[in-house]
Amino acid sequence: MLSITQPKKFEKVLGFLKRDQKVFLVGCGTCTTIQHTGGKTEVLAMKAKLEESGKQVTGWMVIPTACDPLVEDAVLEKAAEINASDAILAMPCSFGVQTVALYTKKPVYPALNTMFIGKEQSPGKFNEVCMQCGGCIIANTAAICPIVRCAKSLFNGPCGGSVGGKCEVDPNTPCGWQQIIDRLTEQGRLDQLEEIMKLKDWNHSLWGGPRQITLEY
Amino acid sequence: MKAGTNLEKVLAGGHFTVTAEAGPPKGTSPKVLQRKGETLRACCDAVNVTDNQTAIVRMSSLAGCTLLKQQGVEPVMQMVTRDRNRIALQSDVLGAVALGIGNILCLTGDHMRFGNHPTARGVFDMDSIQLVRVLKTMRDEKKFISGDDISGDVPLFIGAAENPFADPFEYRVLRLAKKVAAGADFIQTQAVFDVEKFQRWMKMVVDRGLDKQVHILAGVIPIKAAGMAKYMQTSVPGVSVPQGIVSRMEAAGKENAKEEGVKIALEIIEQLRNTPGVHGVHIMAVGWEDIVPEVVGKAGLLPRPVID
Numbered sequence: 001m002l003s004i005t006q007p008k009k010f011e012k013v014l015g016f017l018k019r020d021q022k023v024f025l026v027g028c029g030t031c032t033t034i035q036h037t038g039g040k041t042e043v044l045a046m047k048a049k050l051e052e053s054g055k056q057v058t059g060w061m062v063i064p065t066a067c068d069p070l071v072e073d074a075v076l077e078k079a080a081e082i083n084a085s086d087a088i089l090a091m092p093c094s095f096g097v098q099t100v101a102l103y104t105k106k107p108v109y110p111a112l113n114t115m116f117i118g119k120e121q122s123p124g125k126f127n128e129v130c131m132q133c134g135g136c137i138i139a140n141t142a143a144i145c146p147i148v149r150c151a152k153s154l155f156n157g158p159c160g161g162s163v164g165g166k167c168e169v170d171p172n173t174p175c176g177w178q179q180i181i182d183r184l185t186e187q188g189r190l191d192q193l194e195e196i197m198k199l200k201d202w203n204h205s206l207w208g209g210p211r212q213i214t215l216e217y
Numbered sequence: 218m219k220a221g222t223n224l225e226k227v228l229a230g231g232h233f234t235v236t237a238e239a240g241p242p243k244g245t246s247p248k249v250l251q252r253k254g255e256t257l258r259a260c261c262d263a264v265n266v267t268d269n270q271t272a273i274v275r276m277s278s279l280a281g282c283t284l285l286k287q288q289g290v291e292p293v294m295q296m297v298t299r300d301r302n303r304i305a306l307q308s309d310v311l312g313a314v315a316l317g318i319g320n321i322l323c324l325t326g327d328h329m330r331f332g333n334h335p336t337a338r339g340v341f342d343m344d345s346i347q348l349v350r351v352l353k354t355m356r357d358e359k360k361f362i363s364g365d366d367i368s369g370d371v372p373l374f375i376g377a378a379e380n381p382f383a384d385p386f387e388y389r390v391l392r393l394a395k396k397v398a399a400g401a402d403f404i405q406t407q408a409v410f411d412v413e414k415f416q417r418w419m420k421m422v423v424d425r426g427l428d429k430q431v432h433i434l435a436g437v438i439p440i441k442a443a444g445m446a447k448y449m450q451t452s453v454p455g456v457s458v459p460q461g462i463v464s465r466m467e468a469a470g471k472e473n474a475k476e477e478g479v480k481i482a483l484e485i486i487e488q489l490r491n492t493p494g495v496h497g498v499h500i501m502a503v504g505w506e507d508i509v510p511e512v513v514g515k516a517g518l519l520p521r522p523v524i525d
Contacts, residue, residue, distance in 0.1 A: 152299070152325050152339065156346040156395060158388075159325055160380030160407055161454035168454035169328045181388055193391070196350060196399055199303065199343055199362065 003031040003093035004118040004126050005038065008111060013089065014053060016109040020086035022056045024078070026100055028066035028092030037112055038091030046091065046111065058084040066096025075103040082106060134204030134211070140197060142183035147200075149176025155197035219356065219402060220319035220372040223291045224263040226524040228403065228432045233490060234497030235518055236293060236405065236434060237509050238265045239285070241276035250281050253506045254290040260513040262521055263320055265293040265405070265499070269300060272332025279309055282318045293376065294318050297326030302342035303351065307361055310352060314371055322376035322405060323348040346392075346399050349377050353400030375400055380407035381418035382457040390421040397431045404431055405499040408438040408449075410458045412488045419494045428494035435489045436499045439508050440478040443467045479512060486516045 017023060025043050032038025040062050047057045059081030063074045075082065082088065087107040090097040094114040101108040118126030131148050137155075138145050147153045151169040157177030161168025165178040184190045202208065218225060227234045237257050242249040250266070257264050266281035282292035294313050296306060313321065325345045329337045343351070351362050356373045360366055377396040381389050393404065409415045415435065422428055438456075440446045443466040450458040462481055469477035482500075489495050502509050513519055 151328050152344070153341040154325060154344040156344055156392070158383065158385075158392075159344075160378065160383045161327075162383050162385075163454055164384060169330050175384075178385060181385060190388075190391075194395065194398075196346055196395055199347055199351075202342070 002034065002118045002120070002126060003095060004115040004128075005032055005035060005093045005112040006115055007037055007042075008113055010049060013109070013111055017050075017055065017087060017089065020055075020107070022058050022085045022087075023050055024058050024082050024085040024088045024106070025050075025060035026066065026088055026090045026092065026096075027060070027062040028096045029062050029064040030066070030092075032092050032096075032112065033062070038093075038096075043091055046089065050089075058082075063092070063096070063100075066090075066092035067099050069099075071096075071099045072103045075100065132205070133200070133202070134208070135201055137197070137200075140192065140195075141180045142187065142189075144176060144180045144183065146176050146180065149174075149179065155200065156193075220374040222263070222319040222374050223524065224293065224320050224403070225374045227262040227522055228496055230522065230524060232262075232497075232522050233518065234432070234434060235261050235500065235513055235521065236263045236265060236497065237261045237500040237506070238267060238503065239281070239506060240267050240270065240503055241278070241281040243273070243275050245276070247284050250276070250284045251288055254285045254288050256506050257509055258288075258290050260510045260519060260521065261500075262497075263291040263293050265295055265322060268295040268297045268324070268326070269332070270295075271327050272299065272329045272334065272337075274332075274334060279313060279316075279318075282313065283316050286317050291320070292318055293320040293322050295322045295324060296348065297324045298341055298343050298345060298348055299326030299329065299339055302340050303362065306343075306348060307351065307355065310355055310371070310373070311367070314369075314373070319372055320374045320376060320403075321352060322378065323352065323401075324378055345377055346395055349375055349396055349399040349401050357400075374402050376403045376405060377401040378406065379404055380455045381409075381415055382407055382411065383455045386414075386418070387421075389418060390425060390427070393422060393427060393431075394425060397427055401431050404433045406433065406436045407455055408436040408501060409485060409489065410438075410449075410456075410462050412485060412492075414457065416488075416492050419492050423494040428496075432496040433494060434497040434499040435492075435495050436501055437482055437485055437489070437512075438501050438503070439482040439505060439512055440466055440474075441505050441508075442471075442474045442478070443469070475508070479508065479515070482512050483516055486512070486518075490516075 027038045027043035043060050089111050090100050090108050091111045097110045116128040119129045150157050151167050158175055162175040167173040167175045239253040266278045268278040278294050282294045285292040323345045329339050352373055352375045356371045379393045446463045446466040449456045500509050
């Protein structure tokens with residue numbers, strides 16, 4: 001899986017930097033390098049664009065994995081160039097942006113939108129299959145998550161807009177419930193869907209408040 | 218009687234029932250719905266007030282139903298799960314009952330992307346089938362789904378929708394069965410243009426005995442213009458308009474379009490009356506409520522029964 005990112009429009013990024021003349025750039029060597037959104041090439045391209053727009057780039061670095069506590073050491077290593085800047089423009093996914101922000105007093109802005117945790121369908125093609133609700137229900141739905149794969153998160157779908165196996169919201173999106181029904185039919189277990197799914201406990205998801213966990217190894 | 222509403226009584230009396238839809242305004246004037254109420258009063262047994270249909274913000278269904286109730290027209294409150302969570306939905310049910318509203322139609326709702334606020338967050342705390350069950354729990358157990366008691370009775374006549382024209386076709390009857398199991402008392406279907414397909418679906422419904430457990434009203438949309446027919450055929454998910462109907466509307470030309478549209482609606486209603494298991498029609502004359510009295514009259518469905 002990969003943290004899937006897309007570049008923000010450059011005007012938006014310039015908007016973040018309206019109070020900042022000197023910028024330090026940070027990229028990431030993992031997900032955003034693979035996707036060509038925040039690796040070395042993109043960092044250098046951003047440097048050129050910022051300089052063309054009249055900003056001064058005090059320095060740059062590509063942190064191998066920007067969501068790692070080792071970011072603290074990386075930031076220390078570049079202390080001089082970071083201190084010389086007014087702000088940091090960060091090009092990892094938002095996990096990396098927020099990690100960098102932990103270890104500096106400078107403002108840190110995201111150059112990318114973090115879209116979803118992507119599963120690779122075929123080389124270069126990623127889709128969203130899980131939203132980490134904390135209470136997995138896919139035992140009931142042939143290992144396909146209706147919360148994510150159905151546009152309306154139906155628990156007892158499909159809705160009345162499912163036509164030809166496609167979702168009413170986007171003709172390129174398969175109807176998640178059609179997929180669930182197909183797979184259960186293949187398994188001879190369509191009768192599983194006769195049971196009405198209980199109301200979701202959202203308390204273990206985002207809506208229960210910020211989540212954290214300590215693992216004991 | 219579960220709620221003793223006029224809709225429930227007319228259906229229980231075995232009459233071929235007529236309901237229609239009244240769309241609230243994108244504004245604050247009560248007059249819009251009051252006028253629609255007057256138009257539909259004598260030709261319908263109950264009138265649905267839609268809930269931000271197509272995800273376009275309009276006056277709320279609860280307010281709209283209250284206006285109809287005040288003028289003596291029986292409402293059906295539509296509730297979608299797209300915009301409100303279980304707290305707000307149960308709260309609105311209490312309010313509806315307090316205001317004398319007894320018929321509630323449970324829907325998931327059109328996705329936000331279709332409407333005028335496509336960037337809004339969707340709620341979808343539950344879906345329509347779960348909402349049906351919530352209402353049944355409130356009515357029959359007098360409890361919220363949290364388990365707390367509700368003070369006072371919750372007389373509800375619970376409705377749901379089904380679309381025989383969506384896919385997968387074979388599963389649509391199983392989904393209807395789920396809605397019945399959840400507690401649906403009546404069903405209003407998506408608009409029927411392809412009568413043959415609808416009758417195939419109804420046969421499966423009757424074979425399972427579902428028509429004995431729930432009242433089914435078949436949806437009818439009178440077509441106003443050829444452009445409308447074409448639009449529904451190509452751009453409204455889940456609405457199936459056979460080419461034959463589109464061609465008839467195109468052939469009628471501008472001057473005869475409305476007349477042809479009424480003719481088509483009457484032919485469909487006649488066939489629906491002869492379809493086993495169909496207990497009535499639900500006329501969704503969106504933006505053309507004025508035509509409903511004529512359609513109901515010419516279909517031989519006037520006067521509507523008066524039941525005490």
